[in-house]
Amino acid sequence: MAELLQFVFSGLTVGAIYALVALGFTLIYKASDIINFAQGEFVMLGGMMTVFGAQAGLPLPVAALLAVILTTAVGLALHRFAVAPARGATPVALIMITIGASIFLRGVAQIVFDKRFHSLPSLFGGDPIKFGGAAILPQSLVVLASATIIVVVLWLFIDRTMLGKAVIATAANRLAARLIGVDTRSIVDFSFAVSAAIGAIAGILITPIALTSYDAGTLLALKGFAAAMLGGIGSAPGAVVGGLLIGMIEAMSAGYFSSNYKDAVAFLIILVVLIFIPQGLFGRAKVERV
C-alpha cells in the first residue's frame, strides 16, 4: 500500500510539472491555432533568469518577478518579430518558426547564462511530507496548486471577460473578428505574452524539483505537448488532466513494470488514445461549416 502511495506521489510530482508546462500551450493555440514549440524555452528562461537574478544578489521574489516580466517580453518579441511578420503563412510554417525560435533561444541562453545545471530553493523547505509510509516534497503540492489556480484564472478570463471572448473570436475567424472591431493583432500579442508568463512561472516553480539548464526546455516541451494533446489541445483543464495522466502512467510503469520502458509505455498510451479520440480527452471536435 505504501508502495502504491509512493508511486502515486511520484506521478503527482512529475504530472504536475507536465501539466504546468502543458498549460502554456493552450492560450496561444486558442488564439492563433499555432503550437508554440518555443514554450519549453519560456519555461527554461523563467528558471534560469531567476537563478541568475538571485546569484546577482536580488532577493528571490524580485528575481522571480523580473524573470516573469522579461520572459513575457521575450514572448511578445517572438510574436512581433518572428510570427506576426509571417502572418498568412500556413500553420505548419508558423510552427517551424517557433521551432527555429526555440533553437535560437537555447543558443542565446547557453552564451548569456552558462551550460551548467542550476537549482532554486523550495518555497516551503526541502523536508518531505510523510503520509502513509510514503513521502512527497511540499514543492510538488505547490506546483499542483499553481496549475489548478492557473486553470481557474484562465477559465474565468476566457469565459467571463470581453478580452477572453475576443480571444475566442480571433481563433474562430480572424477576419470576422476584425470586422466587429477586435484588434486581432493585439489579441495574439496578448496570448503570446500570457503564455510566456505561464511558462516562466512554471519554470520558476519546477526548478526546485527538476533542476534547470539552458537545454531543459526541449524535453519539457515535448512532454508538455504530449500532455496537452492527450487532454485536448486548447483546453486548460485538459492540459492538467493530460499532464497528471502521463505522470501517473510513467510512475506506475516505472514502479510495477520496468523503469527502462516507462517513457515507451507513456507514449504508447498517448498514441492509442489519440487514435480513438483524436481531439483528446477534453477537446471539442472541430466542426467545419461549409
Next chain:
Amino acid sequence: MRTLRRVTVTAAIGLAVLLSAGQLASAQIKIGSVLSVTGPASFLGDPEKRTLEIYVEEINAKGGVNGQKLQLIVYDDGGSADNARTFATRLIEEDKIFAMVGGSTTGATMAMIPAFEEAKIPFISLAGAIQIVEPVRSWVFKTPHTDKMACEKIFADLKTRKLTTIAMISGTDAFGKSMRDQCVAVAPKAGITIAIEESYGPRDSDMTPQLTNIKNKAGVQAVVNPGFGQGPAIVTRNYRQLAITLPLYQSHGVASKQFIELAGPAAEGVRLPAAALLIADKLPANDPQKAVVVNYSKTYQQKTGQAVSTFGGHAYDGLMILVQAMQRAKSADKAKVRDEIEKTKGYIGTGGIVNMKPTDHMGLDLSAFHMLEIKGGDWTLVPGT
C-alpha cells in the same frame, strides 16, 4: 655621428630580419588536435582546448622541444564523430602533423583511429572508454581513467566495508549506460552481487518509484548510481526523501562542486571515486601528485578564470606525455616517439601515475582514483584510499 646612427639602425634591422628568417627556417613541430569545443560535449572540449593552448605557449616560451617550437592546430568537431573523421584526414594530409593529442569523446576517437593508424602518427586520445586501448593498437594511447576503474574502485571500497549485495540505479544516457555495463561486467570478479537494477532517463525529475523498489528489495546493502548531469543529484534528493539509510555511491561523472550544490544537504555521506585534480587542496603534502595538480589548477584558474575540470587535466597529461617522449627520443621520428610514449614510466600527471606497457596504452591503476565522502558540504578523503 649621423652616419654611425644610420649604420647602427641598418645593422639592427638587418639582424632582426636575419633572426626572424632563422626562426622561420627552423621548422615547427605541428601538434594536431580535434576537440568538441562547441556542441553538447563542449564541457569536455572547451577546457581541453584552453589547456593545450596555455601549455603549448608555455613550452614555446621556454624554448620549445629539442630546440624546435610547437605549433598547435585545433579543429572543432562540434561533438560529431563524422566531423572528427574529416578533420583527422585534414590534419594528416594538409597540415602534415607530427602527432595528435585530442578526441574529446569516445565516438570521435573511434572514428579517427583508423586514419592515424594508417598514417602511422602517434595519437593520444582524451576520451574515456576502454575500447580505445582494448585491444591495443600500436599508435593509439589514452590519458583518462576508465569507467571500469571507477566500478572497481567503488567495489573495492564496498569490500572493505563488508558490503557485498548492492542495487544499481543508472542513467540511460551514454555515460550511465557505459559505466553500468562495465560495473555489471566486473561485479562477479569483485565478489559483488547486484540484487536489483533500475534506470532513469537523463531528464527525469523524480526517481522515487525506482528507489521505492530498491528500498523494498530484501538484502540490499548499498546503492550505486552510475550517471551524469542532473540525474544523480535528483536520485540523491529522492534517496533522502524516502529516508533510505543504505550507503549511496555516486560515480566520478558527478565529481564536481556542482553536484554538492544541486543535491544540497541530501549529499551528506555520499561516497564517490574521483581523480586527484578535484581535491588538489585536500591531498596530503606527501602525495606524489600534489605538486602537479596544485600547479595545474593554479595555472588554469589564473589564465582562464574558470574552475579546473578533470577533462582539461586529461589534455595536460596527453601533451606532457607526448613532449617528454619527444625529449627522450631526441628526434623528430614518429616511430621513435611512439616507442618512447609506450615506454612512459612513472609520469606523474593530473590523472594519476602513468606506467605504460606494450600491452597497456593507458598505464593507470586504481590509485588514480581517490574515494571521497561528502561531509559538511565538502569533499573529504576516505582514509586508506
